Amino acid sequence: MAQQAYMAETDNGGSGPGHRHFRLRRLWDRFLTGWRGDPRVWRRGLVLAALAVVLALVMLLHSHIPNLVGNLGSLTETFLPWLGLLVPVLLVLALARRSATALLAAALPAIVWLNLFGGLFTDKAGTGGELTVATHNVNADNPDPSGTARDVAASGAEVLALEELKASAVPVYERALEPAYPYHAVVGTVGLWSKYPLSDVRAVDIRLGWERAMRATAATPEGPVAVYVAHMPSVRVKVKAGFTARQRDKSADALGEAIADEALPRVVLLGDLNGTMNDRALNAVTSQMRSTQGAAGDGFGFSWPASFPLARIDQIMVKGMEPESSWSLPRTGSDHLPVAARVRVGPATVS
Numbered sequence: 001m002a003q004q005a006y007m008a009e010t011d012n013g014g015s016g017p018g019h020r021h022f023r024l025r026r027l028w029d030r031f032l033t034g035w036r037g038d039p040r041v042w043r044r045g046l047v048l049a050a051l052a053v054v055l056a057l058v059m060l061l062h063s064h065i066p067n068l069v070g071n072l073g074s075l076t077e078t079f080l081p082w083l084g085l086l087v088p089v090l091l092v093l094a095l096a097r098r099s100a101t102a103l104l105a106a107a108l109p110a111i112v113w114l115n116l117f118g119g120l121f122t123d124k125a126g127t128g129g130e131l132t133v134a135t136h137n138v139n140a141d142n143p144d145p146s147g148t149a150r151d152v153a154a155s156g157a158e159v160l161a162l163e164e165l166k167a168s169a170v171p172v173y174e175r176a177l178e179p180a181y182p183y184h185a186v187v188g189t190v191g192l193w194s195k196y197p198l199s200d201v202r203a204v205d206i207r208l209g210w211e212r213a214m215r216a217t218a219a220t221p222e223g224p225v226a227v228y229v230a231h232m233p234s235v236r237v238k239v240k241a242g243f244t245a246r247q248r249d250k251s252a253d254a255l256g257e258a259i260a261d262e263a264l265p266r267v268v269l270l271g272d273l274n275g276t277m278n279d280r281a282l283n284a285v286t287s288q289m290r291s292t293q294g295a296a297g298d299g300f301g302f303s304w305p306a307s308f309p310l311a312r313i314d315q316i317m318v319k320g321m322e323p324e325s326s327w328s329l330p331r332t333g334s335d336h337l338p339v340a341a342r343v344r345v346g347p348a349t350v351s
Contacts, residue, residue: 045099052090052105059083059112063280071245077278078311081300084113123298129324129342130222135161135270135316136329136338137231137304138173140189145169148332149176155329155340159218160193161270163231187214190229190271196220204258206251208233213255213271217264222345225321226264230255230271248274249281256284259319266320266345272336273315289317292341297326303337316341 058065062080065073087110094102134157138148149172152160160181162173170186177184181193185201188211192198197219204213213230232252235245252273259267269289275282277291293301293312302309314336316326322344329338 041098041100043101045094045097045102048090048093048097048099048102049105052102052109055083055086055090056108056112059109059116062278067281071281074245074249074275074279074281077280078276080276080278081113081117082310083109084117087113117300120294120297120299124296125298125325125327126296127324129322129344131159131220131225131268131321131345132157132340132342133159133161133227133268133270133316134329134338134340135163135229135272135314136332137163137272137314137334137336138165138169138332139334139336140164140166140169142169142333144333145172146176148334149173151332152329152338153177153180155338157340158195158220159227159268159270161227161229162191162193163189163212163229163272165189165191185214185216187211187229190214190231192216192227192229192270194218194227204228204230204255206230206232206254206258208247208251213251213258215258215262220345223266224264225345226262226267228255228259228267228269228271230269230273232272232274235274245275245281252282253284256288259285260288264320267318268321268343269315269317269319271315272313274313276312277315285317289319290323292316292318292323292326292343293339295326296323296341301326301328301339303328303339305335306331306337307335309337314339318343321345 058076059080062076065076067073087106090106091103094106134152134155136152138145142148165173165186174184177193181195183196183198184191184193185198187203190212192214198216199219201214201216203211204215206213215226215228218225218227233247235248259269269285273282277286277294301312303312303314304310316339324342324344326341329340331337
């Protein structure tokens with residue numbers, strides 16, 4: 001009886017699961033027959049295949065794209081992960097064109113992308129660590145600084161950095177954070193709040209002409225840690241000028257020099273660097289420090305813009321310490337997401 005019902009569904013236009021399976025199987029057979037019986041299957045789609053190869057080369061050799069014209073190399077590296085969205089587009093077009101050549105070529109950028117970013121999708125977070133740190137560009141035009149302060153304090157961070165502090169809003173942040181953080185220092189438009197005593201607080205010259213970076217020593221139970229807070233100059237993408245990042249690049253070089261000259265072996269950098277870890281223009285910093293997101297995060301950890309994050313430009317980096325976990329915090333009244341990390345301070349080492 002069951003077999004008769006199945007046959008009735010498939011032979012008489014029924015709508016049961018047997019009929020749906022039969023239709024899908026027939027469509028698939030037609031699709032394969034069209035490919036097998038078409039002698040042009042390897043000759044079609046050569047342009048698509050070439051585009052796939054170019055995409056793979058751009059991702060694989062991104063560090064060789066010159067910055068001479070419009071900082072094209074840095075712009076590509078800033079949004080490098082998003083190039084992966086072109087892979088499924090190429091695959092769909094290759095299928096639509098019934099091109100075996102384009103289909104095989106589309107596998108090349110897919111492999112390169114997975115090699116570059118596939119590791120980010122494994123949860124590398126550990127359960128150890130003695131120090132939780134957080135950083136947040138609070139936005140000078142934040143409509144609710146008090147609420148933002150409470151939100152980031154709820155992260156439980158022992159050391160908290162804030163950037164883009166407007167002078168008139170600083171007292172609001174101070175009042176809101178005072179119950180959780182007995183120690184704090186503000187230099188220019190950046191500030192540091194800590195549950196541990198702070199000393200040797202000073203501005204860091206990042207060649208701007210005004211203060212957007214600072215350094216302090218936090219006396220943690222595991223020993224002193226040098227904490228740097230920085231807000232790199234903004235970058236823009238303009239039609240004629242391209243990726244305008246020259247001032248940001250100069251400031252990154254100056255910050256890298258300051259960190260290289262740091263006497264303490266354990267260093268943490270908190271801030272809005274207006275650049276990603278892939279951007280070669282930040283090499284003066286990234287070459288000597290580890291990203292907590294890359295070492296102990298889960299996913300890309302994009303932080304800007306808060307409404308639809310496209311890039312990780314807010315960074316937590318360490319030197320002489322081991323990242324244990326890294327995560328993004330819920331959205332506040334800012335256009336950036338706060339980010340936090342837990343690190344193992346341990347014995348002082350030089351990395």
